[in-house]
Amino acid sequence: MARHRMPFSWSFSPMAARARSSTHRLASAALVAAGLCLAATAAQAETRLCNRTSIVTEAAIGVMASDTAATRGWFRLDPGQCRAILQTAEAPGRLFLHTRAIGEPQNTSLGQPEHVTLCVGEGDFLVSGATACARPNTRMVAFSEVRPTVVEAIAVLFLSEAADYDLPQARRAGIQRLLARMGYDPGPVDGLEGPRTDAALRSFIADRALPADAAASPDIFDTLLSAWRAGEGPGFAWCNETGHRIMASLGVDEGGRIVTRGWYRVDPGTCLKPPVELGAARVYSFAEAVDRDGRPVQAAGKPLVFGGDIPGCVRPAEFEIGGTDCAAHNARATGFLAVTFDGRRRASVRFRE
Structure with a gap:
C-alpha cells in the first residue's frame, strides 16, 4: 500500500549553529540518555515542542553525541498544545525528532525529511544505544534533525502546517479535522470560527450527551478520538x-x-x-x-x-x-x-x- 501524505509540510524554527564542546562529542550512552530525562519539577530552562498543526501527534526525540545516541517518547501533543521535552535549552548533542499522526490513516507521512534512523519503543520508553535495536518491542524509525529557537533560556520547536496556524487556530483546526472524519461536516479545516463548525460541534456534543462547554475541555481530543475509533457520527x-x-x-x-x-x-x-x-x-x-x-x-x-x-x-x-x-x-x-x-x-x- 502507498504511504498517505498530508497536504502540508512540517517546519522547524531555526537557530544559529552552536559549537559543541569535546565533552559533548565524547559523551557516553548513559550521559546522553540522562540528558533526555525530564526533571520531576518545573525547570528554569527547558526545550518545548509546540504543535501548530491540525493533527493529534505523538513525538519521540533523540540525542546524538559522537557515535552514541539515545531516544525517548512518546510525547502526545494535541493541536495547539506545547510540552516540555527536555529539562535544558541546550541538548547534550545533536537533537532529532520523529513524529506520528494520530487519527489519520496508518503510515501517513508527515512530510519530514529523514536524516538518521534510530530505535524507538512503545508507551513511555527510553532507549540508550539507540543506533540499533537490541530489546523486544522496539523498532528502527527515521528521525529528522531539528534546531530550536532559544529565547531567555527557553528553547522552542514548532510543528507547523502550510496553513501557518497559530496555537488557538491549530486547536480549532484539529477539532474540525476530527469532526469531518466522523461525518459531521464542519466545513473547511481552516482553524476559523464559523456557523458550520459551530453546528457540527453542537451535533457532536448532543450525540455524546456532553456539557455545552465540552469544546473548551482539555480532554476534548481524547473524546473526539474515542468517538472516531468507535465509528460514531453520521x-x-x-x-x-x-x-x-x-x-x-x-x-x-x-x-x-x-x-x-x-x-x-x-x-x-x-x-x-x-x-x-x-x-x-x-x-x-x-x-x-x-x-x-x-x-x-x-x-x-x-x-x-x-x-x-x-x-x-x-x-x-x-x-x-x-x-x-x-x-x-x-x-x-x-x-x-x-x-x-x-x-x-x-x-x-x-x-x-
Whole structure:
C-alpha cells in the first residue's frame, strides 16, 4: 500500500549553529540518555515542542553525541498544545525528532525529511544505544534533525502546517479535522470560527450527551478520538475488531446498477469511514482479512471474508467496477452485504472473528 501524505509540510524554527564542546562529542550512552530525562519539577530552562498543526501527534526525540545516541517518547501533543521535552535549552548533542499522526490513516507521512534512523519503543520508553535495536518491542524509525529557537533560556520547536496556524487556530483546526472524519461536516479545516463548525460541534456534543462547554475541555481530543475509533457520527463506517488487517470494498447504487470500489484498509482496533453520498439509502460491503504481506488469512481452511449475498465484483488491485459482469472487467464475483442506514443517517459494519 502507498504511504498517505498530508497536504502540508512540517517546519522547524531555526537557530544559529552552536559549537559543541569535546565533552559533548565524547559523551557516553548513559550521559546522553540522562540528558533526555525530564526533571520531576518545573525547570528554569527547558526545550518545548509546540504543535501548530491540525493533527493529534505523538513525538519521540533523540540525542546524538559522537557515535552514541539515545531516544525517548512518546510525547502526545494535541493541536495547539506545547510540552516540555527536555529539562535544558541546550541538548547534550545533536537533537532529532520523529513524529506520528494520530487519527489519520496508518503510515501517513508527515512530510519530514529523514536524516538518521534510530530505535524507538512503545508507551513511555527510553532507549540508550539507540543506533540499533537490541530489546523486544522496539523498532528502527527515521528521525529528522531539528534546531530550536532559544529565547531567555527557553528553547522552542514548532510543528507547523502550510496553513501557518497559530496555537488557538491549530486547536480549532484539529477539532474540525476530527469532526469531518466522523461525518459531521464542519466545513473547511481552516482553524476559523464559523456557523458550520459551530453546528457540527453542537451535533457532536448532543450525540455524546456532553456539557455545552465540552469544546473548551482539555480532554476534548481524547473524546473526539474515542468517538472516531468507535465509528460514531453520521455516515457509514467499517470497524475492525479482529487482530488482522482488513481490506474492504464498498458498493453503491449508481444509475440502477451497483458500482464497487476498493480497496480500503482498516487496521485492527480502528474504524474507517469511506466516502458515501449523503442521499444514499444503502451501501454494500465486502471485506477480507490479510496478513502483513497482503496474503489472505485462512480460518478453518478458508479465506476469512466478510460479505453477503448481493452479487458484486472485486479485483486484486485498486479498482472501480460498474455492474455485475465480472468477467468483462477481468474481476472475480463475490457476495456483498447490503447495509441500510438508520433514521439518523448512520450505519456500520463491525468485523469480528
